[in-house]
Amino acid sequence: MRILYIIPARAGSKGLPGKNTKILGDKPLISHTIEFVLKNIKENDELCISTDDDIIFSIAKDLGVEIPFKRPAELATDTATTYDVIIHALKFYEERGQFFDCVMLLQVTSPLRAKTDLDNVILSYDNDTDMVVTVKESKENPYFTLFEEDKNGLLVKSKISNFQRRQDCPNVFAFNGSMYLMNVLSLKKGSMNEFKRIKKVIMPNERSVDVDTMADWILLEYYFSNFNTN
Template identity: 40%
Template sequence: MKILGLIPARGGSKGIPGKNIKMLGSKPLLQYTFEAAESSELLNKVILSSDDEDIIHIAKQLELEVPFKRPDHLAEDSTSSLEVVKHAVNYYLERGIQFDAVCLLQVTTPCRKPGLIDECILKFQDNNFDSLVSVREVPEDFNPHWIFEENNGSLKIATGEEKIISRRQDLPKAYHRDGAIYLTKTEVLLNENSLFGKKIGFVNTSASPYVNIDTPEDWKKAEEMLSKLKS
């Protein structure tokens, strides 16, 4: 299976200005994800998709391939990851190069355990999933079967069930995406216009350190986590 590793990093971050190339410890944030991708033995190519000249400059210094500059209309706050991935896939298709799948690697999740990318790829291949995502377990108190949504001034169980599951032991496991890995077949991206498709695999990363950097508080958490990992 031929797999494209895609690292998206646009400019214009509002919560943390210059986030994608801001120094986290001794490295720009982008470098953590690039090093994880470079250590993979199963990604056939790793590229950056960015609209920002400063980010592109840093990427090239790291010897991360930048085959194109992302169009401005695909670098807005409202731009979806799906649009960014499809743009990269179509860039290569127009040049007669096909990939069977794309592995989206977000810069904002820098703490991937060693070997995670290849672990995900092997599970993805072996089970013929449409997609595979890395996930973490949702704490029981926030299990969707115990969550309520507002409904015309009253509450309803978020899952749509009429009766709540009363015993903690009866709750099914629930997961949330951690942002580290999104693997999707190219045919699902293009034909179904989806990052997920119908058959979604997962790898549980709950035992590993985790941060998804979006706010200054997240950045501080990342710095503290990095310090602990070094000690």
């Protein structure tokens, strides 16, 4: 199985400006994900950093990674989708005669991943799977604590149920943003939102921080200071 590892990292960010290059520990945030891939990538695999940020080009170069292209401006806007970024990268390599079985998407903003998490994702994959994704168990539950607003402006449960205790509700899971291993053939048929055959790998909450706000960053720093990848 040949994997294209993609790290998407555009320059703009409204929630926490400059978060991809913000210093975590003693290095830029993106360096943690790049180094994770470099430690675990197989000889036949490929690492692709998709970015329009000159600072990230410099960071990658210092780590010995050559970024093969600069992300086009139309794929670096607030409206551009991750799916578009993935397809652009696949086409770039295929036009140069390089083909992959899977894409492994790693978000810069979810850096607290361990080798065991990666191993579990890869072991869970087979050719009949659209995607294996890392998740966390969700505290919020659509049967109990999640509500939607109806046409009258009143709150109704997202999933109608008669559960009296949250503990009795079915377990629900949330993507934690860490790793998405996707079948290339499935990607060419449609976006991740259309996938039907999805498997999960559960990661603990302390490795499931996805940074979008300063509050997320403070939590990330706390877990990072206590994080052990073994």
